[in-house]
Amino acid sequence: MIRYVFALLWGLFLFVCTCTYSFQRMIKHRTVSFHLNKHPDWHQLFQLPLADIHSFQMKWYLFQKLGHFTGFGILAAILTGFGRSRFGLVPAFGYAVLTEVLQLFFGRDGRLFDVLIDGAGIVLAWTLLAEPNRPAAKRRGRRSLQK
8 A cells, every 4th residue: 555655656756857847947946837738739749859859958868868767667666566566567657658648738848759768667677676576487487396
């Protein structure tokens, strides 16, 4: 039960980071603001990262992408009970898609490319955390002999 509270709090943190009007302003000046856009440009979802790289300084761009990767990896870790259950993978991926769509409504650039980065963080977290929780016979690729 407590992991769901942590997941909710972490999800709220991810929402603030992904939907605040200016991520740079949030980091540099510690100001969070939301600007509702009732008519988002849905084509932004399909833009490739080249358009983003030109509009950002490269270090900020990489910082944001690392944040996507890490943030959703942490969410997956919490939701899967640190690799004990696959149940949390679907909500983690679903939230990755949801935050990208929501960004369009808050004056940010939602990108399906970012969902891929989020997904990579989710998969890596699951892979690293689930492996120690698997029985030794499955880790070696063999079935355990039952007596």
